[in-house]
Amino acid sequence: MQLLNYIFKKYRFFIFFIFLESVAAFLIIQNYNFHREKFVSSANFITGGFYEKVTNLKDYFSLKQENEALANENKMLREKIEYYKNAIDTNFVTSNNFPQFQYKTARVIKNSYSDSHNFLTINSGLNDSVNTEMAVVSSLGIIGITEKVSSRYARVQSILNLNTKINAKLKNSNHFGTLTWNGKNYNKVQLLDVPRQAVVNIGDTIITGGMSTVFPEGILIGKVTSVNQKTTTSSVLEIELFNDMSNLNHVYVISNKHKKEIEKLEENE
Amino acid sequence: MNNFSFIIKLLFILLLQVLICNQINFLGYINPYIYVSFVFLFPLIKNRFTLLLSAFIYGLSIDFFSDTGGIHAFSLVFVSYIRLFFLKIILRNPNIDFLNFNLWKEPSDKIFSYVLTLTVIHHFLMFSLANFSLTNILNTLSNTVYSSIFTILIYFLGVFLFQKKAPL
Numbered sequence: 001m002q003l004l005n006y007i008f009k010k011y012r013f014f015i016f017f018i019f020l021e022s023v024a025a026f027l028i029i030q031n032y033n034f035h036r037e038k039f040v041s042s043a044n045f046i047t048g049g050f051y052e053k054v055t056n057l058k059d060y061f062s063l064k065q066e067n068e069a070l071a072n073e074n075k076m077l078r079e080k081i082e083y084y085k086n087a088i089d090t091n092f093v094t095s096n097n098f099p100q101f102q103y104k105t106a107r108v109i110k111n112s113y114s115d116s117h118n119f120l121t122i123n124s125g126l127n128d129s130v131n132t133e134m135a136v137v138s139s140l141g142i143i144g145i146t147e148k149v150s151s152r153y154a155r156v157q158s159i160l161n162l163n164t165k166i167n168a169k170l171k172n173s174n175h176f177g178t179l180t181w182n183g184k185n186y187n188k189v190q191l192l193d194v195p196r197q198a199v200v201n202i203g204d205t206i207i208t209g210g211m212s213t214v215f216p217e218g219i220l221i222g223k224v225t226s227v228n229q230k231t232t233t234s235s236v237l238e239i240e241l242f243n244d245m246s247n248l249n250h251v252y253v254i255s256n257k258h259k260k261e262i263e264k265l266e267e268n269e
Numbered sequence: 270m271n272n273f274s275f276i277i278k279l280l281f282i283l284l285l286q287v288l289i290c291n292q293i294n295f296l297g298y299i300n301p302y303i304y305v306s307f308v309f310l311f312p313l314i315k316n317r318f319t320l321l322l323s324a325f326i327y328g329l330s331i332d333f334f335s336d337t338g339g340i341h342a343f344s345l346v347f348v349s350y351i352r353l354f355f356l357k358i359i360l361r362n363p364n365i366d367f368l369n370f371n372l373w374k375e376p377s378d379k380i381f382s383y384v385l386t387l388t389v390i391h392h393f394l395m396f397s398l399a400n401f402s403l404t405n406i407l408n409t410l411s412n413t414v415y416s417s418i419f420t421i422l423i424y425f426l427g428v429f430l431f432q433k434k435a436p437l
Contacts, residue, residue, distance in 0.1 A: 013317045013318070013321070013350075016317075016318060016321055017321055017346065017350045020321055020322070020325045020342075020346050021343060021346055021347065023325075023339070023342075024325070024328070024329075024339035024340075024342040024343035024346065025339065025343060026339070027329075027332070027338045027339030027342070028337075028338040028339045028340055028343065028398060028401075029338075030338065031336075031337065031338025031339070032338070032401060040329065040332050040333055040336075040337075040338055040339060041333070041336055042333060042334055042335070042336050044333070046333075047333050047334050050288075050334075051334075054288055110336075112291070112335070112336070113294075114294045114297065114298040114300065115337070115399055116399055116400050116401070116405065116408075117337075117399070117401075119336035121336075155336065162401075162402075183400070183405060183408070184408075185297075186297070246294070
C-alpha cells in the first residue's frame, strides 16, 4: 500500500497526462467514425454563432459574385421551365405525386478544404427540418452529406474527406463507380471501380448515381481529366470538380421523403 | 489582474487562430498554428496539473472550432508535458528557478532552439493525427516543415511587436 502510494505520488503528473491524452485519442477516433454520436464539432451554439456572425460580415465582400451566380442559376431554371411548360400545363399536380426530393436553402458559415478530413458548417438545423445524412449541393454540383445536426446548425462531411464514399456514374453510359478523394488537390476527386469495358473519354461528365438514398440521381459532380489505364478489371478516373470548394456560400440541402421506406425495405432482405 | 490579462491574451490568440490563421491556406494548404505559443506563454509553475488541464481545455476549444475531434488537444497536452524536459536540456541547467524564470532573459539562440523544437514536435504530432494513416507520410512531413516555418515566423513577429520590453 505504501509502495502504491509512493508510485502514485511520484508519477501523478504522468498518470494525469496519460488520462488527458486518452480522452483526446478517444475524441479523435470518434470524429473519424461517421455513424457515431459526436461531442466535438462546430455545429453547436457557441462556435456556430461565432462563425455565423463572421460570415454575415464577410458576405458583403462577395455580394457581386453571389448575385451573378444566382442570376445565372435563375436563367438556367427559367430555360428549363420553358422546356417543360407544356407538360406542366397538361398534368394536374395532386397530393399523391409530390416530388420525392425536397430542397431547402442554407448558407455555409464555415468552410475547410486544406485538411485531409474536411467538414463544413451550415446555418440550418433541426429547426429547419434538416436531419443527418441529407445531401448538400450547390448550383454547380455536390458538396457533401450532413452528419451532425444541432437545433440551428449542421455539420457537413465534405466530399473532400478521406472517409467519404459516394455512388457516381458516367452521364452517357450508366457505368457506376465509387467517388473518393485522395487528400491531395481540393479541385480533383477520384472515381474508383469503373468497369474496364466502360468507354471513357477525357471531358466526360460525371453525375451522382441513383443507388444511395442520400443523393438524387443526376446531380453534377465534375468532368474527367485523365484515365488511368492499367491491366486491371477496373480503372481509376481523375475528376475535376465543377464546384470551387474553396468558395462556397449558398447551398441546398436535399431531403429524400422516401428514405425511411427504402431503408425499411432493404433491412428486410 | 495579471491572471485576467493572461486569459484575455489567450482568448485573443484563440480567435486569431480560428478566424484568421485557419483561413489563410497559403499555396493551398499551409497555415500557421500560432496557438502553440500557449506553451511558451504559460508561466513556469510547480503544479503541472494546472498546466496540463489548461492545455487540454485550450486545445479542445481549437478543436471545437475546426472540427478536428481532439488532435489539437492531444498535441498541445503533449508539448506542455515535455516542455520542462526540453527547457532543462536546452538551457543546460537542471535546477531552474521557477519563480523568477523569464524566457526572454535567456540567450536568443537558446530561445530560438526551444521554440523551434517544441513547434516542430507539436506540428508533426498534429499532422500525423490529422492524416491518420501512414500512406501520406511525405505529405505529413512537408506540411510539418512548411507550417513550422510559418508559425515560428508569425510567433517571433508577434513577440517583437507586442512585447513591451524588446528582447535581444
